[in-house]
Amino acid sequence: MAEVLSKGVLLAFLSVALGLSAMAKAEEVGDFVQPSSKAAAVENCVEPTEYMRRNHFELIRHQRDETVYGGIRGAKHSLSGCVSCHVGYDRQGTPIEIDAEGQFCSSCHDYAAVEMNCFDCHATVPKGEAWNHEVAAAHAHPTGAAPLAATSAER
Amino acid sequence: MRIRPAQRRSLRPALSGEAVSEASESMKNESEPTNQGRRDFLGAAAGLTAAAVAPGMVLHTVDSEAAAPTGGVSDAHRWGLLVDTSKCADGCTACVDACDQENGLNLQSQPLGDDELKWQNQRATWIRKVKLQDNLTGQVTNLPLMCQHCEHPPCVDVCPTGASFKRADGIVMVDRHTCIGCRYCMMACPYKARSFIHEQVDQKLTRAPRGKGCVESCNLCAHRLDTGDISTACADACSAEGHQALVFGDLKDPTGPLRQALAKKPNRQIRQDLGLNTGVRYAGI
Numbered sequence: 001m002a003e004v005l006s007k008g009v010l011l012a013f014l015s016v017a018l019g020l021s022a023m024a025k026a027e028e029v030g031d032f033v034q035p036s037s038k039a040a041a042v043e044n045c046v047e048p049t050e051y052m053r054r055n056h057f058e059l060i061r062h063q064r065d066e067t068v069y070g071g072i073r074g075a076k077h078s079l080s081g082c083v084s085c086h087v088g089y090d091r092q093g094t095p096i097e098i099d100a101e102g103q104f105c106s107s108c109h110d111y112a113a114v115e116m117n118c119f120d121c122h123a124t125v126p127k128g129e130a131w132n133h134e135v136a137a138a139h140a141h142p143t144g145a146a147p148l149a150a151t152s153a154e155r
Numbered sequence: 156m157r158i159r160p161a162q163r164r165s166l167r168p169a170l171s172g173e174a175v176s177e178a179s180e181s182m183k184n185e186s187e188p189t190n191q192g193r194r195d196f197l198g199a200a201a202g203l204t205a206a207a208v209a210p211g212m213v214l215h216t217v218d219s220e221a222a223a224p225t226g227g228v229s230d231a232h233r234w235g236l237l238v239d240t241s242k243c244a245d246g247c248t249a250c251v252d253a254c255d256q257e258n259g260l261n262l263q264s265q266p267l268g269d270d271e272l273k274w275q276n277q278r279a280t281w282i283r284k285v286k287l288q289d290n291l292t293g294q295v296t297n298l299p300l301m302c303q304h305c306e307h308p309p310c311v312d313v314c315p316t317g318a319s320f321k322r323a324d325g326i327v328m329v330d331r332h333t334c335i336g337c338r339y340c341m342m343a344c345p346y347k348a349r350s351f352i353h354e355q356v357d358q359k360l361t362r363a364p365r366g367k368g369c370v371e372s373c374n375l376c377a378h379r380l381d382t383g384d385i386s387t388a389c390a391d392a393c394s395a396e397g398h399q400a401l402v403f404g405d406l407k408d409p410t411g412p413l414r415q416a417l418a419k420k421p422n423r424q425i426r427q428d429l430g431l432n433t434g435v436r437y438a439g440i
């Protein structure tokens with residue numbers, strides 16, 4: 001009887017432990033938005049979050065042709081917009097490279113084991129931006145809450 | 156089928172990219188059912204996080220309709236420059252320096268142990284100051300030489316991938332996403348206007364992406380034009396120095412500053428004999 005009981009306890013313990021670890025995993029997966037980034041204070045991304053998780057590269061890849069060939073830089077699916085909104089900041093307010101370990105892009109890409117090479121060429125922190133919806137917002141509300149770091153073109 | 160920019164199609168009718176985009180489309184459809192479960196799982200996880208992040212913060216949505224400064228490139232314009240060599244000062248590098256700043260070229264670093272001369276030859280430059288001397292008369296002419304934004308660009312003709320292309324507004328540039336770094340275009344350009352990036356670059360500006368293995372050249376500060384700012388860093392810097400040797404503007408606007416300046420001063424194309432109809436014109440040579 002005692003043995004049966006202890007087995008039951010063990011099973012219960014195991015299931016709780018498994019449940020907990022599953023929850024921890026779930027939180028980890030949803031936890032990639034950096035608390036210090038502008039994205040943390042925004043209700044949702046430019047598209048619904050679930051859609052972005054699955055399809056962000058479709059959007060970026062399409063937008064890149066619009067930008068390179070069509071000169072459209074203000075659109076909401078630009079990579080520079082992603083970086084501007086999702087980049088994390090340290091205590092001094094200095095932006096942290098978005099592809100650095102544990103930051104927005106790399107943490108999820110590491111988890112999913114998908115290599116990205118956007119940042120072989122593209123800037124990893126907002127620096128000298130030409131135009132994206134973040135810059136546009138700064139232009140539209142010059143008196144609004146100051147962002148953590150300068151976002152407008154540095155010229 | 157993904158929508159491809161019209162001007163790309165018109166430039167390269169036999170672009171193989173069409174087939175590629177179709178292939179990626181069908182791949183996407185195949186992977187759809189496999190990932191559905193994972194998407195739902197991620198969706199549930201998102202709910203948790205949103206609640207954790209939100210307290211005490213004012214929620215607002217990204218303004219997706221933030222006004223785009225321009226509606227994009229059109230052939231209503233053709234951008235160009237007039238260089239008045241009589242005003243271009245000996246020893247002045249204002250345009251070159253401004254270009255370096257504007258396009259992040261000053262952020263390149265010399266590879267460790269590289270020979271200084273080799274580095275000076277290989278580092279990317281979009282504008283070169285050229286000094287001409289007539290050996291008979293001794294007359295010296297200074298001029299900045301950059302991509303001439305040819306109407307019939309040899310660099311586009313030779314590119315095997317379509318990466319070297321001409322925008323509808325006449326700006327010739329490289330799409331780094333498709334450039335394979337073969338450097339045919341560098342060979343084909345009569346003006347030695349193009350540079351190759353030999354090493355990984357640590358520092359880059361958002362407006363000027365740059366990576367190992369691609370070719371690049373002057374793009375007439377396309378990021379400025381696309382944001383509605385009709386200017387280039389070089390012309391601005393030249394004026395700020397008080398030389399006014401560079402006039403930037405629209406070759407298609409008869410009342411604009413460029414056409415006015417072109418009408419006043421006799422000017423020509425460098426290597427006019429090649430019939431490339433360059434967008435950059437020179438006075439005093």
Ligand code: SF4
Binds near residue numbers: 303310311348372
């Ligand atoms: S100057 Fe050279 S790089 Fe520029 S468009 Fe002409 S051939 Fe191409």
Ligand code: SF4
Binds near residue numbers: 338340
């Ligand atoms: S180096 Fe790039 S842009 Fe130049 S010809 Fe080769 S693929 Fe085209």
